[in-house]
Every structure is written in C-alpha cells, then in structure tokens.
Amino acid sequence: MIALVDYGAGNLASVRKALGALGAQVIEPRSPGDLRDVTGIIVPGVGHFGVTSSLDEGWRDAVLDAIGAGTPLLGICLGMQWLFDGSDEAPNTPGLGVLPGRITRLPRQCPDGARVKIPHVGWNRLEMAPSDAPSHPASASPRLLAGIPPGSYVYFTHAYAAPITDACSARTVHGQAFAAAVERGPVWGVQFHPEKSGPVGLSVLANFARAASTYAGRGAGSEARC
Amino acid sequence: MLTLAKRLIACLDVRDGRVVKGVNFEGLRDAGDPAALATRYNEEGIDEIVVLDVAATLERRLALRQTVAAVAARLFIPLAVGGGIRTLEDAAEVIDAGADKVSVNTAALADPSLITRIADRFGSQAVVVAIDAARAGDSFVVSSHSGRVPTSWGAVAWAREAESRGAGEILLTSIDADGTQRGFDCVLTAAVSTAVSIPVIASGGAGSPDHFAEAFTAGCADAALAASIFHDRACSVRSIKQFLADRAIPIRL
Numbered sequence: 319m320i321a322l323v324d325y326g327a328g329n330l331a332s333v334r335k336a337l338g339a340l341g342a343q344v345i346e347p348r349s350p351g352d353l354r355d356v357t358g359i360i361v362p363g364v365g366h367f368g369v370t371s372s373l374d375e376g377w378r379d380a381v382l383d384a385i386g387a388g389t390p391l392l393g394i395c396l397g398m399q400w401l402f403d404g405s406d407e408a409p410n411t412p413g414l415g416v417l418p419g420r421i422t423r424l425p426r427q428c429p430d431g432a433r434v435k436i437p438h439v440g441w442n443r444l445e446m447a448p449s450d451a452p453s454h455p456a457s458a459s460p461r462l463l464a465g466i467p468p469g470s471y472v473y474f475t476h477a478y479a480a481p482i483t484d485a486c487s488a489r490t491v492h493g494q495a496f497a498a499a500v501e502r503g504p505v506w507g508v509q510f511h512p513e514k515s516g517p518v519g520l521s522v523l524a525n526f527a528r529a530a531s532t533y534a535g536r537g538a539g540s541e542a543r544c
Numbered sequence: 545m546l547t548l549a550k551r552l553i554a555c556l557d558v559r560d561g562r563v564v565k566g567v568n569f570e571g572l573r574d575a576g577d578p579a580a581l582a583t584r585y586n587e588e589g590i591d592e593i594v595v596l597d598v599a600a601t602l603e604r605r606l607a608l609r610q611t612v613a614a615v616a617a618r619l620f621i622p623l624a625v626g627g628g629i630r631t632l633e634d635a636a637e638v639i640d641a642g643a644d645k646v647s648v649n650t651a652a653l654a655d656p657s658l659i660t661r662i663a664d665r666f667g668s669q670a671v672v673v674a675i676d677a678a679r680a681g682d683s684f685v686v687s688s689h690s691g692r693v694p695t696s697w698g699a700v701a702w703a704r705e706a707e708s709r710g711a712g713e714i715l716l717t718s719i720d721a722d723g724t725q726r727g728f729d730c731v732l733t734a735a736v737s738t739a740v741s742i743p744v745i746a747s748g749g750a751g752s753p754d755h756f757a758e759a760f761t762a763g764c765a766d767a768a769l770a771a772s773i774f775h776d777r778a779c780s781v782r783s784i785k786q787f788l789a790d791r792a793i794p795i796r797l
Binding site: 336441477 | 549586591616620640642666669670712713766796
C-alpha cells in the first residue's frame with residue numbers, strides 16, 4: 319500500500335492515475351499516523367517551495383520515522399526538493415533535510431553566455447551516474463532507474479533544482495547540470511515528472527511500486543514487542 | 545548531449561465534445577473525437593496535448609469537464625486546457641479534471657491579475673498565456689475573444705507583461721497564418737521568443753515538416769503547435785520528428 323501525501327501541491331490526481339494504471343494500491347493519508355502501516359510513501363508536488371510548509375512537524379516526524387524504518391519513499395519534483403535542507407525559493411521554509419544540499423534557481427545563462435529559458439519546461443535527457451563511481455549512491459544496484467536506458471527523455475517543469483551530490487543517480491543539464499534523480503537508501507527522488515513522462519516515466523514509477531511491494535512493512539518481526 | 549528538446553504539441557480545438565478545425569478562426573468543421581485523437585497522437589510520440597474549447601469564450605461556457613477527463617484518462621504526457629477560463633475557480637476546475645496547465649487569453653487581457661492568482665495557487669508552470677496576434681504594418685496587435693476584438697496591446701509588450709505577472713509559458717498564435725498551412729509567422733514568433741525568458745510555443749500555419757524546422761530556427765520557438773496537419777494525417781507526428789532530428793534539431797524520438 320503506497321501513501322500519496324496530499325499537501326495541496328497539485329499533481330496528486332496525475333500521480334494517482336499513473337499508479338492506478340500500474341495496478342498499485344494507493345491511499346491518501348488523512349493524518350501522519352496513517353503513514354505507519356504503508357509500504358511506500360510518495361511525496362508529489364509541483365509549484366512553489368513555500369507550499370511544503372503545510373507538511374508540519376507531525377508529518378515531518380512521521381516521514382522521518384518511516385524512512386528510519388526503511389520504508390521506500392519517492393519525492394517527485396517539489397517533493398524531491400523538499401528532501402533537501404532547504405530552497406532559495408522560500409528561504410524560511412526548512413526542507414526535510416534527509417539529503418544534504420540546498421535547492422537553487424537555475425541560471426538564466428549558460429557558462430558560455432547563451433540565454434536559457436526559465437522555467438525549464440519540456441523533455442530533457444537523463445545522464446546516469448557511472449555505476450562504478452565510488453560515490454555512486456547504490457553501487458550495488460541503482461533501483462529507481464533500473465531498466466531505464468541512458469539518454470532517455472523525461473518531462474520537466476521547474477525553475478529551481480537540486481545540486482549534484484553523491485546521492486545523485488542521474489543528472490540533466492539546463493543552463494547548468496542538476497540532479498534529475500537521487501537515491502540514498504530508501505530515499506528516492508526525481509526532479510522530472512514520471513507521471514507525465516510517457517512509458518519511461520511509468521517504468522520509473524513501476525520500479526518504485528515494486529520496491530514498495532517487496533518492503534515487508536514495519537510490523538514485520540515486531541510481534542514479540544507488542 | 546543533454547539538451548532540452550523542442551516540443552511538438554497537438555491542439556484539439558473542441559466544440560460540443562468534438563474536435564473542430566477552422567481557417568483564420570472561422571468556418572469550423574468536424575475533425576473527430578478528442579480522446580481518440582489524443583490517444584493516437586500520444587502513440588505517435590506527441591510531446592504534449594492542448595485542448596481548447598473554441599466555443600467557450602464566445603458562448604460563455606467552460607471547457608467541458610467530461611472532455612478534459614476523457615482526454616486525460618489515458619494520457620501520461622502533459623495536458624494543457626484553455627477556452628473560457630475566466631476565474632481562478634475555472635482554472636481549478638479543469639486542473640481537477642486532469643489538466644496540468646491552463647491557458648488563459650481573453651480574461652487575462654481584461655484582468656491581468658488573473659495570471660498571478662492562478663500562478664500563486666498552482667505555480668507558474670501551470671499558467672500558459674495564449675496570445676492571438678495579427679500583423680498591422682510592422683507591428684503585431686493582440687486580439688481578444690478568439691481573435692475578433694483588437695486590443696491596444698502589442699504582442700511583445702503583452703508577452704512581457706504576462707511573464708512579469710507569473711506566466712510560465714506563452715502560446716503565441718498568428719491570426720494571419722492560422723489554418724492557412726503556409727507556415728508559422730516566424731517574424732512574430734522570434735520577436736516574442738527573444739523578448740521573454742519563458743518558453744514560447746509557436747502556433748498557426750503549420751503545413752509541412754519544413755514549417756516546424758523554421759519555427760525552431762528562424763522563429764526561435766521552444767515548441768510548435770499544430771492541429772490540421774495532424775488531424776488530416778497529412779504528416780504523422782513521427783515523420784515530422786524524424787525530419788527535425790535529421791536536421792540536428794533536438795527532438796524526443
């Protein structure tokens with residue numbers, strides 16, 4: 319059961335529809351406590367970073383608890399940005415802070431002076447992090463982008479972006495290189511919109527749904543303590 | 545090479561639940577079922593779908609929720625919806641029905657703060673400002689009400705104003721070229737596209753693969769939209785994309 323966190327940031331219906339097409343079971347949690355029994359969490363979103371402030375202390379704690387217990391989590395677009403420390407778009411709104419780094423605005427110019435249109439809207443390509451790089455987030459096996467051919471086009475729409483850190487499993491360039499996908503333990507994120515990226519995007523969501531379906535849940539093995 | 549691809553967008557002008565197509569904004573004829581056409585274009589590799597309710601502003605109705613929902617149901621690519629979006633509530637309704645973006649035109653000209661209100665609620669990426677412009681000597685005059693009522697705005701000035709108000713994209717239609725299949729107005733498109741920092745979609749006049757190449761080179765367009773050329777099966781989406789890729793224009797194949 320995948321929890322789709324609704325915090326008023328838009329693309330919930332599209333993500334729900336895409337997960338439905340994949341046959342995934344989805345709930346929309348009404349309160350943070352509802353995250354306790356799910357096997358996966360998706361934080362969708364599109365728009366202004368300030369909107370994430372509606373994910374208050376209760377939600378933050380519940381998500382952190384779930385991550386601590388190994389529950390697979392996928393942040394999409396704004397939902398991925400929220401996983402970092404914070405964003406220049408809303409300096410007073412803290413991110414969840416499970417990935418180090420700060421979200422910054424994409425430049426209006428390339429290093430060579432060429433003009434760049436912002437927001438970055440449309441289909442751009444994924445360049446995978448070399449799987450043999452020591453910094454690779456999951457040198458064992460990158461799971462989020464499993465089966466996605468390098469150079470695949472996916473759909474972006476954003477003006478702010480995450481830095482390339484050792485959590486970055488794929489990058490894209492628009493004015494500068496930025497993290498298009500991140501993966502660190504159970505915490506996954508994509509700057510692009512898998513729910514709007516055709517068959518490639520559905521494959522990414524299917525990878526997440528598979529991780530969620532194989533996660534045993536927090537109840538496993540805990541009976542003795544109850 | 546990691547480069548943002550130029551987008552090909554299919555426009556479904558919808559009236560009473562059917563796709564229609566006219567010439568120079570008039571003389572509408574039936575071109576099919578919106579959901580069926582959207583599905584076909586999606587399978588052919590279209591990058592985005594736009595649904596415009598062409599009757600809405602004229603007859604003061606909102607684009608049919610049912611049409612939007614039917615088109616969105618089987619689509620996993622971006623969908624923009626316009627026609628008769630007059631208020632924030634209208635925008636919320638089509639977004640709720642499955643649209644990723646709303647396109648505003650006449651209502652934004654009457655009250656530009658509408659652009660900001662929609663952007664504040666749904667983000668700039670959800671607001672497309674549609675501009676219908678016609679040549680008048682050396683300038684381009686913006687019209688409202690499906691191109692029928694000239695305004696005091698020039699196309700470049702209005703595009704800049706829309707950007708400053710929070711528009712995420714400009715959908716720029718040449719009233720002169722629309723429906724003629726004689727090519728996009730690349731002078732108009734380049735003038736607007738180089739004047740703003742947000743993406744500009746060229747619209748009106750597509751009749752051959754060459755016209756798309758011109759829009760992306762001479763016209764400096766970020767995306768190009770067409771209707772008849774796709775509806776009439778004059779050229780398939782895939783064949784146009786291959787044509788553009790062969791000319792080193794970045795395209796998602």
